[in-house]
Amino acid sequence: MVPFFGGKILSEIRPQDVEAFRGQRRKKNGNPASVQTVNHDHIALKHCLNVAIRRGLLQSNPASKVPMPNPENERDRVLSDEEWSKLYQAAKPHLRPVLLTAYQLGQRFSEIVGLTWDRVDIKRGFITLRSLDTKTKTARQVPMTPDVKMTLQRLAKVRTLTTATTEAVSRHVFTYEGKPLQRVSRSFKTALKDAGISDFRFHDLRHCASTNLRRAGVDTATAMKIVGHKSEKMWKRYNAIEERDLTQAAQKVHKYLQENTRGTLAENIATYSANKRT
Structure with a gap:
């Protein structure tokens, strides 16, 4: 103000x-x-x-x-399955993990770019967001979908290789040219244009995540816990949700996306790698 x-x-x-x-x-x-x-x-x-x-x-x-x-x-724009596939394929390599995390987990942009490796538990399959990391000032445990887990494993491997060749390695999960990502507005806009998608903002990926969770059959309280949507009344119900409920939710949305999206993330990555080699 x-x-x-x-x-x-x-x-x-x-x-x-x-x-x-x-x-x-x-x-x-x-x-x-x-x-x-x-x-x-x-x-x-x-x-x-x-x-x-x-x-x-x-x-x-x-x-x-x-x-x-x-x-x-407010607007509630969501991508069709075809639009999501086109957007992911059109995105530059450094942007793809960011888009995937927002699309499948519903994390806010600030939560994504601020994420550091000490809050990523790949073995357990959870991302920890502290109260100071979230807009609602409420800490939460976010279960990784298999796609997100595989992507973070790949990023962790790249980071390990980088550590062996240089002293300066970012603590942040999502980087560009070795530095923490701060903005993606330009690359995101380019990806939208190349994918032929209009009237869509980065924040709308949260709507996509919420919609996918609902369509996958995840109960409302668990879905709201994952994406960080809450009211004081609903929060009392969240406390009864256990870790196994969150893990099951991540598996449900992964199954839904596999059945309704053209090509799995693994197939897309394989295609991208093959094209890059040629």
């Missing part, structure tokens, strides 16, 4: 300024904020202006005159 309102005098802030602020947050290049996030910012702004009113610095609250849309009315 400070960059937008910092140079304004309180009495000069108008409802249209609040609307412009909301619009700017929603149109931010590369990582636009969700409706829910913008609503939280809006509430914080409204609170600050109410404090100004109580202190006699302002007569009325312009933020109160701007409605906040229901986040439940």
Whole structure:
């Protein structure tokens, strides 16, 4: 809020300024904020202006005159099985593991690029997200699908080979030219264009993951636990979910994707490797 309102005098802030602020947050290049996030910012702004009113610095609250849309009315764009196959094939090698993790596990972009190897247990098949890693500030255990597990095993092997030849090796799981990934907006946009896919954002991969979990028959509470969607009421139910339930969920979505997607990830990787050698 400070960059937008910092140079304004309180009495000069108008409802249209609040609307412009909301619009700017929603149109931010590369990582636009969700409706829910913008609503939280809006509430914080409204609170600050109410404090100004109580202190006699302002007569009325312009933020109160701007409605906040229901986040439940947000877009819910998901990829068809054919679109996903095209997107994965069109993506550059460093982007593919990122897309796969988002598509099959529903992790947020920040959770993916911030992931370090000390929180990856390949043998057990789980990724640990600490409370400070998640948007909801709630720690969670994410079960790997077989495809994700195989991909991380491959990345770990590459990292081991790199360690033998250089001293500087990133702690981060997802890297580009040896450095932690921070942005993929350009390569993601290129992959979308090459795959012929429109009206799709990186964050929509979370919707894809949720939809695939539901279609695979994973119960709602377990699915929400995996992708990190929760309400206070639902969270009480999450606590009863055991590790074996999460592992079973990962196996279910893997089976669903194998039956409904053209070619397995292993086949796609083999094809890609063969093409690269030729």
